[in-house]
Amino acid sequence: MTATLERGLNALREQIDAPVASFFTSCVSCGLCAEACIFYKETGDPELTPIHKLDLMRRVWSNEYTLFGRAKSMLGMGHKITEGDLTKWERLVYDSCTMCGRCTLVCPVGNDIAMMIRKMREGMSSSGHAPAELVGAAERHSDYGSPMGKLHTMLAAKIKAAEKETGIPIEMDKAGVDYLVLLSAQEIVEYSDVLPALARIFKKAGVTWTISNEGFEATNVGVQIGNRDIARNLVSMVVGAAEKLGVKGIISPECGHAYQALRWEGPNLIGRSYDFEVVHIIELLDRLAAQGKLKTKGKDHTRLTFHDPCQINRRGGINKEPRRLLDMVADNFIETEDAGTMNWCCGGGGGVGANDRAADLRFKAFNRKKRQFEGVGAEKVVTMCAYCHHTLDEQLELHNMDSIETQGLTEMIGEYLDDEA
Amino acid sequence: MNNPYFDLLMWARGPGFDIALTILIGGLLLRVVEIVVLSRKKDLAKPKGSPVLQGLKTIFTRSVPRKGLIKEAPVTYIGGYIFHIGFAIAFLFLGAHIALIDDLIGIQWPEANKALIETAAALAVVALIALAWTRITNPVRRALTTFDDWLVWLLSILPLVTGYIAVNRIFGDGTLMMAIHMLSAEALMVAFPFTKLMHAVTFAMARYYNGSIQGRKGAES
Numbered sequence: 001m002t003a004t005l006e007r008g009l010n011a012l013r014e015q016i017d018a019p020v021a022s023f024f025t026s027c028v029s030c031g032l033c034a035e036a037c038i039f040y041k042e043t044g045d046p047e048l049t050p051i052h053k054l055d056l057m058r059r060v061w062s063n064e065y066t067l068f069g070r071a072k073s074m075l076g077m078g079h080k081i082t083e084g085d086l087t088k089w090e091r092l093v094y095d096s097c098t099m100c101g102r103c104t105l106v107c108p109v110g111n112d113i114a115m116m117i118r119k120m121r122e123g124m125s126s127s128g129h130a131p132a133e134l135v136g137a138a139e140r141h142s143d144y145g146s147p148m149g150k151l152h153t154m155l156a157a158k159i160k161a162a163e164k165e166t167g168i169p170i171e172m173d174k175a176g177v178d179y180l181v182l183l184s185a186q187e188i189v190e191y192s193d194v195l196p197a198l199a200r201i202f203k204k205a206g207v208t209w210t211i212s213n214e215g216f217e218a219t220n221v222g223v224q225i226g227n228r229d230i231a232r233n234l235v236s237m238v239v240g241a242a243e244k245l246g247v248k249g250i251i252s253p254e255c256g257h258a259y260q261a262l263r264w265e266g267p268n269l270i271g272r273s274y275d276f277e278v279v280h281i282i283e284l285l286d287r288l289a290a291q292g293k294l295k296t297k298g299k300d301h302t303r304l305t306f307h308d309p310c311q312i313n314r315r316g317g318i319n320k321e322p323r324r325l326l327d328m329v330a331d332n333f334i335e336t337e338d339a340g341t342m343n344w345c346c347g348g349g350g351g352v353g354a355n356d357r358a359a360d361l362r363f364k365a366f367n368r369k370k371r372q373f374e375g376v377g378a379e380k381v382v383t384m385c386a387y388c389h390h391t392l393d394e395q396l397e398l399h400n401m402d403s404i405e406t407q408g409l410t411e412m413i414g415e416y417l418d419d420e421a
Numbered sequence: 422m423n424n425p426y427f428d429l430l431m432w433a434r435g436p437g438f439d440i441a442l443t444i445l446i447g448g449l450l451l452r453v454v455e456i457v458v459l460s461r462k463k464d465l466a467k468p469k470g471s472p473v474l475q476g477l478k479t480i481f482t483r484s485v486p487r488k489g490l491i492k493e494a495p496v497t498y499i500g501g502y503i504f505h506i507g508f509a510i511a512f513l514f515l516g517a518h519i520a521l522i523d524d525l526i527g528i529q530w531p532e533a534n535k536a537l538i539e540t541a542a543a544l545a546v547v548a549l550i551a552l553a554w555t556r557i558t559n560p561v562r563r564a565l566t567t568f569d570d571w572l573v574w575l576l577s578i579l580p581l582v583t584g585y586i587a588v589n590r591i592f593g594d595g596t597l598m599m600a601i602h603m604l605s606a607e608a609l610m611v612a613f614p615f616t617k618l619m620h621a622v623t624f625a626m627a628r629y630y631n632g633s634i635q636g637r638k639g640a641e642s
Contacts, residue, residue: 108484
């Protein structure tokens with residue numbers, strides 16, 4: 001056995017706990033998880049059945065954590081894992097799963113398959129089987145503060161531009177404010193309209209905020225690769241910045257896995273609860289609206305629909321908030337089939353979007369969204385995750401549907417903010 | 422007393438049943454302990470919803486399929502329901518079974534009429550055949566299928582078929598058929614802890630964990 005294989009197996013062993021054991025024990029191989037999986041449904045490839053993607057972890061559990069399996073292994077009957085297996089499973093664990101979690105909600109015995117994929121990726125990355133693009137992003141983030149490299153200068157420029165546009169000063173590293181605002185690299189580079197929108201919304205609402213030079217990027221490629229050490233370091237950067245500035249809360253930006261990483265995995269990664277709140281920007285905007293601190297004027301009349309980011313709605317519980325906000329600013333809002341908790345993934349989450357090997361799968365998976373958007377005759381798609389936004393832009397272009405406009409919900413609220421009220 | 426199969430029936434009713442019951446209960450306990458001792462780390466993220474309540478709720482709510490899913494896999498869903506309900510009726514409401522349970526743990530309840538039980542058993546058998554058919558024809562189910570699945574299928578259908586034959590004296594010697602029926606049920610009991618039949622117990626744990634993980638986040642499950 002090679003050293004890397006052994007390292008991978010050890011990482012898998014560390015991931016096996018009572019929930020995982022109860023899930024594998026309960027599986028009746030009914031195959032219903034496949035019916036929930038966008039990659040299976042759009043390719044028809046039975047290899048892509050969600051529970052099958054976990055087969056290597058299931059083998060470790062069966063061979064080593066069950067008495068019957070241990071007895072079989074001792075007799076040389078256990079189905080061992082080879083280096084070749086790990087290579088073969090890369091496509092199943094990384095390329096064809098965004099950890100969207102539809103399977104988790106469909107499984108009749110209640111197996112949280114998406115959570116197990118997250119765990120299995122720990123073993124895959126430890127044995128050197130994570131996609132090169134994600135490993136590169138992890139290195140850039142660890143060394144330069146963002147998965148796209150050093151963005152400090154670009155951020156400073158975008159902040160200056162936002163100040164100029166809005167006439168509102170944005171102070172970096174200001175201690176004692178209400179919130180530390182985080183952004184995703186995607187927002188800094190591609191969707192920087194979000195900054196002026198935030199400046200105007202928060203000024204109107206009387207919310208004080210800042211951005212830290214030491215931790216402004218919210219994404220966490222460690223969570224996508226499945227590497228707890230990297231994930232912990234990236235969360236620590238942001239937590240350190242928040243604690244240094246003594247803020248009341250951190251605002252998780254429009255980014256799906258960033259919310260998972262900061263809000264739900266973060267305390268477990270660093271081994272302690274936070275003294276501050278982590279709130280998703282859409283949760284906060286909804287709260288401000290309910291308090292009467294966020295007022296809008298006018299409505300978008302475009303026939304628009306909403307794309308639910310999996311990690312924010314299905315796996316994050318933020319479902320009604322964006323809809324209440326959309327109702328404030330749109331009067332031709334129509335839901336697609338399966339919208340809300342069971343929405344179909346854009347196909348780009350969980351690191352799949354950054355993985356070149358998965359380009360073809362991603363294209364095929366998007367056929368589902370294509371049909372859904374066509375089904376409601378959408379002229380515009382609004383979302384609350386910059387990476388979903390990026391994937392929508394990419395795939396709408398590739399599917400010759402670029403007449404459909406896309407927008408982040410925060411920017412949209414900014415656009416209709418009533419500056420005079 | 423000249424029936425050559427009498428001793429076999431007596432063995433099946435006596436020592437055979439005791440051995441099967443011991444393996445079933447011992448094995449079940451072992452398998453459940455095997456899971457529980459692995460435990461899970463305390464979740465340090467401040468909960469948004471109620472993990473415990475939603476975990477408990479999900480044990481029940483997950484029995485209902487998500488909207489639109491039945492049409493994606495009608496045989497699996499409908500066959501699955503019919504088999505489980507049919508098997509449960511035949512197992513729990515036949516007079517002789519109730520008497521056996523009463524003997525063991527001193528609890529009894531009214532029996533159902535024969536027509537209901539036989540209909541339930543027959544439907545369960547038909548459902549099992551339909552499920553086996555999709556296991557062969559559906560590419561996803563075929564790819565997932567292992568020896569365990571066929572073994573469990575066989576062990577589930579045998580008590581239903583042999584019970585029906587024995588009670589109605591369809592063919593063969595009545596004593597022998599009853600002995601075979603009991604032995605088939607005992608085979609099911611013995612295999613239970615070592616096969617996917619375990620889901621009949623651990624589904625509650627799995628659904629609880631699923632619900633509690635989602636519930637902590639205030640997300641649906």
